[in-house]
Amino acid sequence: MTKNADKSPLNITLDNVGHGFSLTDGSEIKLFSDVSMQIKAHQVTSIMGHSGSGKSTLLAIIAGLHQPNQGQVSYQLQSGQTLNTEQFRQRSGFVFQHFHLLNELDTLNNVALPLRLRGDKNAFDIAADWLDKVGLAARSKQPVNRLSGGEQQRVAIARAFAAEPDVVFADEPTGSLDEMTADKVFEVMFRCSEQNGNALVLVTHNEELSRQATQQFRLSHGKLEVVA
């Protein structure tokens, strides 16, 4: 359960990836095809697109949660070692649109959760540190269901970064928040990513926020276009 000792930076490469699904009548819906991209360590990557364009599916494929119908995804450390999906998943974290905090746990325990599960003896200290970084140190003993939406998402961000993953995936992390709160959450997320030195891959509708990413893509009509 302990994290891989090799701390050298991680690159993700997608090579001609394509995906779709079959309907019950046998017809096939193609979501996207020929997607090739590289996500480098320390980079913030944003993927935009309309609803139903397949961007969440693409995120799941990059995160190793789905096998693509075509092409392949590889995870390679700069030391040259290639990781399999399971090894990669141990070095990644997630931020969900609906936060998915455990209501039974207080704020501190929610953040400490991944560390405790991995057997980290300093779990609570690290978690307290991260709560401080996201500006919620004063709320550490509060039940999470008493926090506002923006605060809950900041707890979720602290939780994702606390385990020091190489990559954090965020699917519409501000989808449930108002514009002002969304800005703050993005700011926190970018800052955490920068401080941690990990890659951040996010899916969003919000073009303005997306522009802050190091590399920006748009999924449209089944193709991935580079925006910037």
Added chain:
Amino acid sequence: MTAIRIAWQLFWHQSKTGKNTLLLLTLFSLSFYLCLISLVGSSVQQHLAHNLNELLGADSLLVSDHALNEQQLQQVESFAAKLSATTMVSMTLTHKEKWQSAQIKGVDSNYPLAGRVRVAKAAVGEALRLSHGPRVGNIWLDSVLLSRLGITVGEQMIVAGKTLKVSGVLRFEPDRLIEGHTVKLRAMMAMNDFVEVSGQSEVKYRYLLKNDANQQQALSQWIEQNQPQWQLVSSALGSHPLAAIWLRIEKFIGLSAILLFVLGAITLDLTSNRLLKAQQHFFAVCMSAGMLRTGVIQASLWLFVLTLLATLVPAALLAVVVEKNAVAAMQQFFPAIVSNWQLGELLGVSALCLLLFVVNQLPAWLALWRVSITDLLSETSLSVSKRLLRTVFPLLGLLVLVGYYSDNWRLTVLVLLVIGFGILLLMFFSWLVIVPGERLARNKSGLLSFALYMMRQRLVVKSAQIMGIGLSLILVILCLRMTDDFTQMFDKITLDRDGDLLITKATEKQHKDLLSWATKTGSKAMGFSPFVLSRLVAVNNKPLLQHTSGPSGSLSELSNGVHLTWNQTLPSNNQLIKGKWKGQWDRAAKQGLQQLSVEDEVAVDIGLNVGDQLSFNVGGATHDFTVGAIHQFKAGASAMTFWFVLMGEKPATLGAPSNYMGSIKVSDGGWDSVGQLWQTHPTLQMMPLKIVKQKLKQFTNTGVAIVLLFNVFITLMSLLVLLASVQGFAEDDRKRNGLILSFGLSRRHCLYVIGFEWLITALIASFGALFGTLLAGELLYQEQFGMDYKPQWLWLILTTLSATGGIAALGIWLCRGSLKVSVTDLLNERVEVA
């Protein structure tokens, strides 16, 4: 119409998505069990009561030394629907050169009140089942008497100067068992003839009565106040061993039904909690879309009606069909059983189920009536008053319904006491394990500390799960214990492991001849024990009457004389509950007196204990022994047990000749030569038990079937409780497992967390159940069944450990669905309505 449409839409959606499956299954199962129990119970109870009547011949029996005068008869008749007077006298019958002592019964025209007399036209062959005794001028003799007197059916004989025609061979008297086992040869004649022949002999007057429990109770009180010298043997008051067993079966049925009811209520509560919340959410959305509050309540009522139509109605119909088939199947084993229930019973139990469901649903309706849309939509937890409402309503409803259903408030209160204590115990255990456990593990990392932490956070809801499982377990263990004890009790009375020819006294020579006769006829001699006739005269050098403080059943038997036997080893049908068996007693080597073992009930009845000195009169001389052990009956071997068993060999000082007691399983061909055996040994005391055994077997088989049936129901209901408790947490567990996966851990780790949780849950529930069962046993056994509850620790601990393993394994298996979650499910999650 809108309300019905909306209700149907919601019901259809819930059914299609399987969200209400467990609720429907619970409602269906509970309705089905309760309906089936009422219907089958009604048929079986009537059959058993009939069977008992066949065995006892009447509801009660009044015994007097004198004939009742007209006024007394009228008094007694006022406590009964019907009365049959019988008389009994011992006299010697002669025919030509032969003579034989026999017990002659005179019966009136009402005899028998219940059951049938079986009379054959010849010593061998089919018997007729008659509802009357012999006509005036006729006499029926049993086959042995017939053989000993050398007379055949159709011949005439002179009884006390009156000529009577032998018109039948007496095979079975339905009131025989109520008299107790006796080996005297029997004859029966009409009462008018009896008056003439009885003369000056000592006559016993016996009045068979047909009366219900209330009348029996009233008669018993009247006798106590006015005629204390009369003896009343009553089925309802349990003064006959078989009637006492029947009472226990009836109480067991009552208790099991209450337990089923309680389990059903627990399952309903666990199942409906989440579903009701979802329904409220759905109705809140309807209200926000402009639907009036009354419309919403109407829709909720229609949803309830749809649920009933899908559960209670088919369950009641299925119960009717299953009852018919079950009774038809039972007829193979119990030919006399018939489907015999009334529509009112079915409607009554259905109404009761309906009320239970209403009670369960009521808090939800009240919530709809009183709260606002925002309240309904908000995710906030229930307020204390709402939580109280949610808990108090079902509890109060349950109390009233269970009491009404069982019709035995005392039992209901006891069961509820047990449940209340069980809940407190389980809450205490939950707290004792989870809170300190979590404190210890708080600063540690790892899966176990996480599982403990999660359980601590979920303590309130987790306690409900543990209580549901723990209570089910208490009830299951209690039922298993009762099944075991009841089976033993049945074993004791069926004479199953004894032969069908009971030999109560055979001399050494007769014993040898019996054994060679058994070998010759292919019959099997079973469990013969030697004995001498003795009378217990003193305890610790004090005369017996001074030793005991009051009248007791054992005392009268003891003063009449008891069988004193001896054995090197503990008889196989006995087990020691106190003291030790010292088989190798040797007077020369040991000081003190030879030891004996006393039967438990006798010891309790007359106050004997290990170390007491008993003086027996045997053959005119007094012999002293010390009580070295107390024994009790153990099922699995002969039902014949002795009250006093000397440890070791027969003392040389016991000059009296040994007699033997035992039984023979007679081969089919062997029955023909039983008469011949009797002719060779006229003083041999034996009694054929074939018909009595058949009837006892039938009686006890029904009893065992009932006990097992209830056990199956209770186990199935407990499984539903477990399923409901798992489903209640399914969504939370799925989310938690999804998160664990999103942290890069594998499904194996999720399995560990589930495993730890279920192991802790199972341990708390099982050990809580262990202590709950002990209390339940103490409260219910003595109070309701008149049985001593003796906890068998090894059995209890093994059952508890097995239950822990079983629940943990089952819990993990049932939770396997929550492992099927993936991180993608969390990514794609949408808020669901209902």
